[in-house]
Amino acid sequence: MDLDQPVCLCFRVSRRKLEKFIRLEKPQRAGQLSECFGAGTGCGWCRPFLERLFQEQAEKVGGANAPQDPLVISHDDYVRQRAAYLRDGGGDSPPDTSPDGD
Numbered sequence: 001m002d003l004d005q006p007v008c009l010c011f012r013v014s015r016r017k018l019e020k021f022i023r024l025e026k027p028q029r030a031g032q033l034s035e036c037f038g039a040g041t042g043c044g045w046c047r048p049f050l051e052r053l054f055q056e057q058a059e060k061v062g063g064a065n066a067p068q069d070p071l072v073i074s075h076d077d078y079v080r081q082r083a084a085y086l087r088d089g090g091g092d093s094p095p096d097t098s099p100d101g102d
């Protein structure tokens, strides 16, 4: 997934914004990523990805060996899987966003 594509589709929070937030604000747990433009506080689809991104960045800061990219998925697949998640009743999309992230 490219840096400028949204990880949180509900609030259009890009990976770049999240990585910068982690680098500058140094959150202690993944849930604090919600302070970055509300990431993860909509339908909930992106929370596992936020956790992986948080872990990856924490390991980088801690000097551990570079882990695998946590978001190895195309944007199109990511959007498609989230639409299926919402269709299956996995969460509610905020009223001002579409389930496909557009």
Ligand code: FES
Residues within 6 Å of the ligand: 007, 008, 009, 010, 011, 039, 040, 041, 042, 043, 044, 045, 046, 047, 082
């Ligand atoms: S995609 Fe992040 S809360 Fe819905």
